[in-house]
Amino acid sequence: MNLRDSTPVTIDDQPRAEHAHTGAWVAGILRTRIADGQLKPGSRLSEQALATALGVSRNTLREAFTMLAAESIVRRIPNRGVFVASPGPDDVREIYNVRRAIEPGAVLWGQPSEDALAHMAAIIDQAHRARDAGDITAMADANQALHKAIVTLTGSRTLERLMERVLAEMRLIFHAMASMPDFHSHYVERNGELVALLRAGRRQDAAERLRQYLDVAETELLGHLAATR
Template sequence: MQMNGAFQGITGGGHATHAHTGAWIAGVLRSRISAGLLPPGTKLSEQKLAAALGVSRNTLREAFTVLAEQSIVQRIPNRGVYVSAPGAEDVREIYRLRRLIEPAAVLWGEVVAGTLDSLDALIASAREALAAGSVQGMADANQELHKALVALSGSTSLQALMEKVLAEMRLVFLPMATTPEFHSQYVERNAALVAMIRAGRRVEAAEELRRYLDAAEQELLAELNGESPS
């Protein structure tokens, strides 16, 4: 893995804008990991990354700390920092959290006209990505929709937790990048879910969301196990 290639166009031979902030560098790394440029299991060399990004190694370590808290990277004593490779139990834990947080937000959260319009816009983006055959676009729209559903709760703590969960989900979804049908099937399921919320059928929407999450979990676990989902 040539890490410098994963950062072409960022530094331009100079220092990255906002490079003094570890959080900004964490965002750069997170986006490159999400795009599959730094696959699960990749060792992140401090020396090479600091040079590629034009930042100090201390700033890079701050970024690693942020990403480690989000389970995107892991520090292995005496070996270094690696992009996390979520396993079956990680997937189960992610979906345990999602089944508790998301349906509750849909059922009891505050829904206003502006919120519904934002959800509709995300459905439109997902449909455009589907029409264009963009797996990344569908995945992005899907994540933004689920983030918006949790935001219905009005809880900043739950939204922060969901940010962490969704960041880890990016790694879980990477193996599905070559399986467009995994993402495409959820475009209209998301649309149906938003339609239920708009119609005030929130109990039905929460129940459907739980079924939806169950199905996604089983499909991801089957992929990890090299099986065909039932």
Template sequence: MISDGALRPGAKLSEQTVAGELGVSRNTLRESFTTLAAEGLVDRIPHRGVFVMDPGTEDVRDLYAARGILETGAVLWGELDEALLARLQDTVSEALAARDSGNVAGMGNANQRFHRELVTGCGSTSLLTEMDRILARMRLVFHLMTEDPRFHARYAVRNAEVLDVLQTGDRERAASLLRESLVAAREELLAHVG
């Protein structure tokens, strides 16, 4: 529910309500909250409750530092076979179609899948698991940009540029473009948070 955007940053999570919605016991839910807190998706505040993480500037910096290493490393050293390039092309096409139809959520979802697909080229379940955690936290960050529907559109175009260069085999240039895109997104988000 958090990674799908159904729960907004700062939302208080009532044990009774959430347990009822999910059909689980409160003990099971408490264990889940512990896991989510460890992953940085919720804050547990003693005597106040559990809240969906409301990311600040340090969270944005941390996430983009991790993404810069993980994603550019994937572009430089991952396996870029035809199947992966085809999946990347599908996600770029989906993002651009969503942009053209004004579907902001569709753009955001496709853009996140593009970045996840880059990491699948590493062939590492550990790295992919970490990328999934990062992307779940990124959903919370992207809530900051709900007033600017063009935010995701700009990065759909940048992803298309990265893919175009990847398809030529120039990994270093693709990694450089990707790094520039990540830095630009980070700076936009920091300006919005700050």
């Protein structure tokens, strides 16, 4: 695990709770912040500061940490604290196993309404602008948004919640690829091709293209991790 930043991370723009919130509520906030790239791998999460900022007890925060640790999103280190995780090769393999089980099925059997397809097309436009500007973070943001939109096609809140966990872990992996802009830029085109197939009603082709896409991405990520560790 790469503990690049020992400065405790706090959340100071969350509304304070007016009543006792659950560990799941706190875990959801932290998970979203990780998926959005606001909490980075190796960052230490300050128990005292977070409990104060969110208006919850330390016991509630510890419950949230336990949930996130079970999802491999944070790591507990005895006598040091809780840190945002830095996923390794086994984590990458597990994430892509989950993605292969969910995303092609969402493409094949989901309900792509005109609004949903228009939303995806807008994400692709955003990705192209980010690529032209050389904005790696914005390319990663667009990629996350597109794959979230794909799972939303299922209409299943359970799968959407699972995908939120997956996207949080993916964001942590993307940090490892920050020095490789080509990794993100060529997926802009792959995402565009996928949306074009969906808009053409070619769901079977889109599902197969997505399976191939996920295989390629997993191999590329594992190769990069092997070269840098």
